[in-house]
Amino acid sequence: MTALTAQTIASDFSARLIGEDLPVSGPAPLADAGSGAVTFVGDTGKYAADFARAMASGAVVLAPLGTELPGGAAGALILVENPRAAFGQTVARHFAPRSEPxxxxxxxxxxxxxxxxxxxxxxxxxxxxxxxxxxxxxxxxxxxxxxxxxxxxxxxxxxxxxxxxxxxxxxxxxxxxxxxxxxxxxxxxxxxxxxxxxxxxxxxxxxxxxxxxxxxxxxxxxxxxxxxxxxxxxxxxxxxxxxxxxxxxxxxxxxxxxxxxxxxxxxxxxxxxxxxxxxxxxxxxxxxxxxxxxxxxxxx
Amino acid sequence: MTALTAQTIASDFSARLIGEDLPVSGPAPLADAGSGAVTFVGDTGKYAADFARAMASGAVVLAPLGTELPGGAAGALILVENPRAAFGQTVARHFAPRSEPxxxxxxxxxxxxxxxxxxxxxxxxxxxxxxxxxxxxxxxxxxxxxxxxxxxxxxxxxxxxxxxxxxxxxxxxxxxxxxxxxxxxxxxxxxxxxxxxxxxxxxxxxxxxxxxxxxxxxxxxxxxxxxxxxxxxxxxxxxxxxxxxxxxxxxxxxxxxxxxxxxxxxxxxxxxxxxxxxxxxxxxxxxxxxxxxxxxxxxx
Amino acid sequence: MTALTAQTIASDFSARLIGEDLPVSGPAPLADAGSGAVTFVGDTGKYAADFARAMASGAVVLAPLGTELPGGAAGALILVENPRAAFGQTVARHFAPRSEPxxxxxxxxxxxxxxxxxxxxxxxxxxxxxxxxxxxxxxxxxxxxxxxxxxxxxxxxxxxxxxxxxxxxxxxxxxxxxxxxxxxxxxxxxxxxxxxxxxxxxxxxxxxxxxxxxxxxxxxxxxxxxxxxxxxxxxxxxxxxxxxxxxxxxxxxxxxxxxxxxxxxxxxxxxxxxxxxxxxxxxxxxxxxxxxxxxxxxxx
The missing domain is CATH 2.160.10.10 (Hexapeptide repeat proteins)
Known part of the structure; x- marks a missing residue:
């Protein structure tokens, strides 16, 4: 199995990746997301502190179109229309237990x-x-x-x-x-x-x-x-x-x-x-x- | 197995059959009932149009005591006190899946x-x-x-x-x-x-x-x-x-x-x-x- | 298995037994409790008649601290702080079906x-x-x-x-x-x-x-x-x-x-x-x- 990276997820949504093509090992809520995690933010104003911390810690964050990479961020951004829905689809596609036929x-x-x-x-x-x-x-x-x-x-x-x-x-x-x-x-x-x-x-x-x-x-x-x-x-x-x-x-x-x-x-x-x-x-x-x-x- | 007919159902309720002893292959709602179907009507005034259509199409209809066979009807009437209950009992007796002992x-x-x-x-x-x-x-x-x-x-x-x-x-x-x-x-x-x-x-x-x-x-x-x-x-x-x-x-x-x-x-x-x-x-x-x-x- | 008696139950709660160490074969509600039964009473005033009858019939009764043995009682009293809870624990310990490991x-x-x-x-x-x-x-x-x-x-x-x-x-x-x-x-x-x-x-x-x-x-x-x-x-x-x-x-x-x-x-x-x-x-x-x-x- 090829390792999952930020670029794979960006490609799932034909979306733009800003920052490095970091490896992703699992999903996390914004407040807990660090290196290796994919997460999402719907409102970068309301959740500014958590967003800044997640970016500084190296998380991959699904964010609204137009969001900019904060200075000194170790993480990466994937810009999509509906970050919450894209996060759900990412969990479904890459992390959820699957029932076999x-x-x-x-x-x-x-x-x-x-x-x-x-x-x-x-x-x-x-x-x-x-x-x-x-x-x-x-x-x-x-x-x-x-x-x-x-x-x-x-x-x-x-x-x-x-x-x-x-x-x-x-x-x-x-x-x-x-x-x-x-x-x-x-x-x-x-x-x-x-x-x-x-x-x-x-x-x-x-x-x-x-x-x-x-x-x-x-x-x-x-x-x-x-x-x-x-x-x-x-x-x-x-x-x-x-x-x-x-x-x-x-x-x-x-x-x-x-x-x-x-x-x-x-x-x-x-x-x-x-x-x-x-x-x-x-x-x-x-x-x-x-x-x-x-x-x-x-x-x- | 003897084929089910209107007379069998009339006999189940010691009820009067008006019209021919038509064969019955399954139950249907009044609005859909045609030839081969048994159905019921509780109020021949309120549901006059559906009743007329079902009778014209050859359905067997459980109807209130005193109901008369419409002119030119291809269907048959079975007259009972409670048509809805009689219909339920008919479905139970002749059509419902049964759990075996x-x-x-x-x-x-x-x-x-x-x-x-x-x-x-x-x-x-x-x-x-x-x-x-x-x-x-x-x-x-x-x-x-x-x-x-x-x-x-x-x-x-x-x-x-x-x-x-x-x-x-x-x-x-x-x-x-x-x-x-x-x-x-x-x-x-x-x-x-x-x-x-x-x-x-x-x-x-x-x-x-x-x-x-x-x-x-x-x-x-x-x-x-x-x-x-x-x-x-x-x-x-x-x-x-x-x-x-x-x-x-x-x-x-x-x-x-x-x-x-x-x-x-x-x-x-x-x-x-x-x-x-x-x-x-x-x-x-x-x-x-x-x-x-x-x-x-x-x-x- | 040793037979269950009133003293066993009293000992479960380090409680005082008043009356004889009667054998106990099962639990019962106060209104039905007779010889061989364990039951409880929370309020000896409100349930005075049932309490008197149960004591006369030879029941073992979990009762509030300070309760006195009625004259001529064939039954026994076990005095506890919360008779209802003690009764529940007694049923759990001695009478309820148990799921084995x-x-x-x-x-x-x-x-x-x-x-x-x-x-x-x-x-x-x-x-x-x-x-x-x-x-x-x-x-x-x-x-x-x-x-x-x-x-x-x-x-x-x-x-x-x-x-x-x-x-x-x-x-x-x-x-x-x-x-x-x-x-x-x-x-x-x-x-x-x-x-x-x-x-x-x-x-x-x-x-x-x-x-x-x-x-x-x-x-x-x-x-x-x-x-x-x-x-x-x-x-x-x-x-x-x-x-x-x-x-x-x-x-x-x-x-x-x-x-x-x-x-x-x-x-x-x-x-x-x-x-x-x-x-x-x-x-x-x-x-x-x-x-x-x-x-x-x-x-x-």
């Missing part, structure tokens, strides 16, 4: 399920009849993938998620007792989606529950049956999305928020932390509180 | 546990010492059934639930540090109960935590130690029920609601989505908000 | 992980590369211990927890789509910590997320990346702690409470059930509601 020995794959040869299936994961894992899908340990679920290309399902068990369909029988109605519509996770630990995406009743491309769902989230979630949506931890909710593209759902069944959350809308949505939300509106009320616009 | 090869059953020969135990499920699974109990994959837990007849424990690990018993030791108090009372799940994915029902301290017959508990629910839950209760997703709470029969708990320890929720009461109950609730009362306040009566 | 056959331990010979690893638990389980650590069934996680001495990780998978790091790529940023800082659980079922403690981005000694975390809790939690903190069920939150020593977090990212909760502060903290909390302050507001002081 293949199926763990302890995984249980139903004979009728199809797993692409580039997909990863982790320890003790169960993949039921008719499920499909597309190219580069990564399904980690202790996951349950239900009947006929589709996991899209490059989707990531973190450990201990359950995708496609039936939702909570309860009716009364002739004696007035509760009985369980099966839901058989399954789930479709789009390409580049992410589903966190202990998250449930429930089967639709007849048609599938759907999650759009690039949508990211954090840990402990509940997506009930028949929801239709758009693209590039972010659902943070512990949020509860009741049945048949429609969430349009680019919506942001705060931690531990709740959404009553059947609502529509319009494009670019935002529901705050712990908020309880009992009415649909228009496009681009921010709502907070219990019950959730308008706070303002999200994007101008 | 038996114990998965990868399940770990303690030698002192007893599993009825008609019960199902799924992949990687752990059943600890002294636990009992009664007739037709279905315990799916990756479940943990704790010491001495009883899972009643026809109970369903969905994948990734934990029944009967100890609750959260924390005391201070002589040095003022937290220490863990064991709870050994275990759990009794009644007959026809249901417990969802990632739901915890915690062991009682000395006597068992109890869940009454026909009570249905959704995903991500926490039932703490020493709770006593009645019959036909519905606890929806992400609800948090603190220690020693008493929930009487026919109560409905909304998604992501919280109940402080030791309260009593009276029969037929209802706690809304995201509500935080800090006081006991009288019979038949509806409460919503944080803190939860009276909104009105539940049933007249 | 050793690694379950079905556990998957990475060759580079280190498990102390006195630690317990349960069924189907996965321990990834570089993780360390220190002396007397107890990690139960179906747990995932991520890369480089440290589980401290005497720490308890209950079944179905996930420690040290990456947090929810989402950035926008050049096309405006969400992408996943890896977090590689891992997690350090202190000595005598406890983590409940379905609880996530997420990896720090670069440096570890840390949980202080004696801190106890209940079921369904989410601790996001880069949090720093102090000693003797109690986090009850379903609480959501967002990224980079600092929680100082002796804080108490109520069930289903939420904390927005980056806040500091001062020493001895208390956040109520279902409360949503959107601002930092000073030392010793109690806050409740959505948004959380000051209710008063916690300790005098």
């Amino acid at each position: 293949g199926i763990a020995e302890t995984a249980r794959i139903h004979p009728t399920a199809r797993v692409h040869e580039t997909a990863h299936v982790g320890e003790y994961t169960v993949v039921r009849a008719g499920a499909v894992l597309e190219a580069h899908a990564e399904v980690r340990d202790h996951v349950v993938i239900g009947h006929n679920v589709v996991v899209g290309e490059h989707a990531l399902v973190k450990s201990q998620a359950v995708i496609g068990e039936e939702g909570f369909g309860i009716e009364k029988d002739a004696d007035g007792n509760n009985f369980h109605v099966p839901h058989i519509g399954s789930v479709r996770l789009g390409a580049h989606t992410e589903v966190g630990n202990f998250t449930t995406v429930c089967s639709g009743t007849i048609a599938p529950t759907t999650i759009g491309d690039y949508t990211k769902i954090d840990d402990h989230v509940h997506i009930a049956h028949n929801c239709r979630i758009g693209r590039n949506v972010i659902v943070t931890a512990c949020a509860e999305i009741s049945g048949s909710v429609v969430i349009e593209d680019d919506v942001w759902i705060g931690p531990n928020a709740s959404v009553i069944q059947g609502l529509t959350l319009g494009r670019d809308s935002l529901l705050g932390i712990g908020a309880v949505a009992v009415k649909s939300i228009p496009e681009n509106e921010v709502r907070v509180g219990n019950p959730a009320k308008r706070l303002g616009d999200n994007k101008r | 038996g114990i998965a090869e990868t399940a770990r059953i303690h030698p002192t546990a007893r599993v009825h020969e008609t019960a199902h135990v799924g992949e990687y499920t752990v059943v600890r010492a002294g636990a009992v699974l009664e007739a037709h109990a279905e315990v799916r994959d990756h479940v943990v059934i704790g010491h001495n837990v009883v899972v009643g007849e026809h109970a369903l424990v969905k994948s990734q639930a934990v029944i009967g690990e100890e609750g959260f018993g924390i005391e201070k030791d002589a040095d003022g540090n937290n220490f863990h108090v064991p709870h050994i009372g275990s759990v009794r799940l009644g007959a026809h109960t249901e417990v969802g994915n990632f739901t915890t029902v915690c062991s009682g301290t000395i006597a068992p935590t109890t869940i009454g017959d026909y009570t249905k508990i959704d995903d991500h629910v926490h039932i703490a130690h020493n709770c006593r839950i009645g019959r036909n209760v519905i606890v929806t997703a992400c609800a948090e029920i603190s220690g020693s709470v008493v929930i009487e029969d026919d109560v409905w708990i909304g998604p992501n609601a919280s109940v402080i320890q030791g309260l009593t929720l009276g029969r037929d009461s209802l706690l809304g989505i995201g509500a935080v109950a800090v006081k006991s609730i009288p019979e038949n009362e509806v409460r919503v908000g944080n803190p939860a306040k009276r909104l009105g009566d539940n049933k007249r | 050793g690694i379950a056959e079905t556990a998957r331990i990475h060759p580079t992980a280190r498990v102390h010979e006195t630690a317990h690893v349960g069924e189907y638990t996965v321990v990834r590369a570089g993780a360390v389980l220190e002396a007397h650590a107890e990690v139960r069934d179906h747990v995932v211990i991520g890369h480089n996680v440290v589980v401290g001495e005497h720490a308890l990780v209950k079944s179905q927890a996930v420690i040290g998978e990456e947090g929810f790091g989402i950035e926008k790529d050049a096309d405006g789509n969400n992408f996943h940023v890896p977090h590689i800082g891992s997690v350090r659980l202190g000595a005598h910590t406890e983590v409940g079922n379905f609880t996530t403690v997420c990896s720090g981005t670069i440096a570890p997320t840390t949980i202080g000694d004696y801190t106890k975390i209940d079921d369904h809790v989410h601790i996001a990346h880069n949090c720093r939690i102090g000693r003797n903190v109690i986090v009850t069920a379903c609480a959501e702690i967002s990224g980079s939150v600092v929680i100082e020593d002796d804080v108490w977090i109520g069930p289903n409470a939420s904390v927005i990212q980056g806040l500091t909760l001062g020493r001895d502060s208390l956040l109520g059930i279902g409360a949503v903290a959107v601002k930092s909390i000073p030392e010793n302050e109690v806050r409740v509601g959505n948004p959380a507001k000051r209710l008063g002081d916690n300790k005098r």
